[in-house]
Amino acid sequence: MARLTQADLIDLNHTFEERTPLELIQWTQEIFGERVAAISAMQQAGNVLCHMLSKIEKSSRVLFVDTGVLFEETLQTRDRIVSEYGIEVVTLEPNQTMAEQTAELGVLYLSVDGQKQCCDLRKTQPLLEIADQFDALIGSLRRSDGGQRAQCPILAVDPQANCLRINPLVNMNTEQLQAYIAENKVITNPLHEQGYPTIGCNRCTTPVMPEEPKRAGRWRHLGPWSVYCGINPTDLDPEHSPAIELDQDLIDRILGRETDFMI
């Protein structure tokens, strides 16, 4: 195994700024083959990603984390995506139900530290349990969502899952996203029309007033200290971003290096 650092990706990230989302998805599939999956929480951008995958001849699997306390509308959106787009969606679940977790650990989501633990147990750990099946995960983060995501790179190392994260939609602004949804009649979660710009667990998501920031409804009860769940490593403190370990051959292919097999 060899190390691939975020710094190794600087030139490639620069080059990739010119590529379209579809080109980036196709590059990912060419490089990683079966060892790539997409992740969608069945929100708008994730559904656009699912729609794009459904248009590609050989689609990638989509991973969806069901925390056990999602809105019914989110689960129905997932089911429509599966039946109407014909893509494979793998639903991941935490080891405990929310009732079991609460009996053991209390109501975690009522404190800032507890929220981190709850999101880790119910979102991140289910993904990490199958992460060794993949060298790359395609996400749907967009820079125009602002906050920590305003600086999101197209390619990012994910040391926890030891894989590369690819964000092909980073340069799609909100107008472009809405235009894509309208033009392609993308399936969307009906809660978006009911005052929820972003949608997570039913315990921690509220509607948002028109003048509020889009993510104001996420962990509103915890004040401004909880903004992200942590399943996307680029949402975390950038100082946490060291390196992952992959086969040297695969790293050479990612970075477009010529391999001299005669050496």
Ligand code: SF4
């Ligand atoms: S969003 Fe709330 S309920 Fe869902 S996993 Fe995170 S803390 Fe737990």
